[in-house]
Amino acid sequence: MGASKRFKGGLVRLASGLAVAAATLMGSTGGAAAGDGIIQWSDTFIGLRYGATYAEPANDHDVEKVIFQGQHVSGWTYGQNFVNIDVLLDLEESDEAQKDGGGGAREIYAVFREKLSSAKIFGASYGGIIRDIGLTFGGDLSYKDDAFNARVRKFVIGPTIDFEVPGFLSVGVLLGTEHNHNGIGLAYNIPGVDASVDFDPTWRIETAWGLPIPLDIGVPMSFEGFMNIIGPKGEDGFGNDTVYEVLLDAAIMFDVGAPAGTPKTFMVGFGYQWWKNKFGNDPDLTTVGTEASVPQFVAQFHF
Template structure:
């Protein structure tokens, strides 16, 4: 276990710096896209839960570009069915809020030089955080995580950003079964290779291939002394712009399908733990404004 207090001090300082950068860059945004979306699936999974879980998910996302880079912010409100109960013995499903913020600096824009080579059109640096809060029967996650590392901008139609990030993660769960609160625990600093993309393509109709893929190394022991496992989390969408069908400007309304594959969810090994790997098809709708 790594000392918690120094990590919390560093994280607080880093979050303050990121918030300042985000505020300054937002004021000088060259472009932005904000969306409200809804997705639905019946095959969600949670560690130590053998049930298929239905979830309704509402998301607010915003991405913007400014002189030296771009910002991305996303918050999910995830509402589970009773198969993922909000408390022990409850017939009400769990609720979760999960927020992600990333700020990416583009070295080419900062220096005025080209860093292109091979399929790479530029280099950057990404920092940000993840933050969640969930009410459920067993764990009640309160994840806090900082991320930072280099980014490659791949030369494709649309965008493809690939980053190698260091992760500083902690949690302070509360068990409704044992009525026990666990003091905030910092996992071992670990790494994530991540990609995010939005690529247009045409198969007789114009479509978009969007999504992300995270490959995360094991993070040492968990707060209960058990081992953790490497994670693979791939979430991909194929979206169709229906704006012209409803008489609105292009890229206002989109519908599509989504699929998520998440192995060893949250670092929980899926040996004898079927819920630790999720294979979830979804339908998705978006409104951009």
């Protein structure tokens, strides 16, 4: 086996190991309180998002989805853990079918990020607008039951800056690798199209925030979300050149449990997703489904 294949295989195994470690952490630390041993604080929630105008490349239908979500974030002695798992269900087979035509397509997508803190490890202090600088690494894993049959395997690493704001705001500049699977190439034996897809390493900017909104309407409000900007990553699963992509997912959330004496427990809100050049598809080549503009309903139960 060549050095390149060994390297890529190692990244896949590392990403898989990170996901397993994240799942173990999620199960063992969800109820930890501040100061309990190695875990200093934690927040875990289950929730859902709903939208009717999601887009999929090469699909000329708006896709109606409900997305069930589980997320865990915690601070520990030397950094911060983040795990998010989405289960995405298409509500109409006619919008996007399973690969065997048995109903609407289904997908599971897991993200794990570990951020090592220079403030916690080295006692660094930055002052001004910078709260902390850390090293972020992690991976993405997915499986989708549709014709393309995507199986994303990503590994990312790079520096992240946390800014001194009410709530949190972080910006990471990362290097990432990606491996995927092209079920269409496999099913139809298209010449020159391989089922295994290895993209070129590329840069990505990952931004996340949770900012309180200082308006008195009877319930606390916050502005929450993330935005990823990803560079071109070489050829896709059909031999076409990829382009940069932008994914924005943000919501205004209302802490509706606070008036009943259970703050930061039950949150509902209204969000918006904008996804340009989805998965790096060039709209000049893939003429439909490369841009999503989706109003979303969001609900979360924190424990």
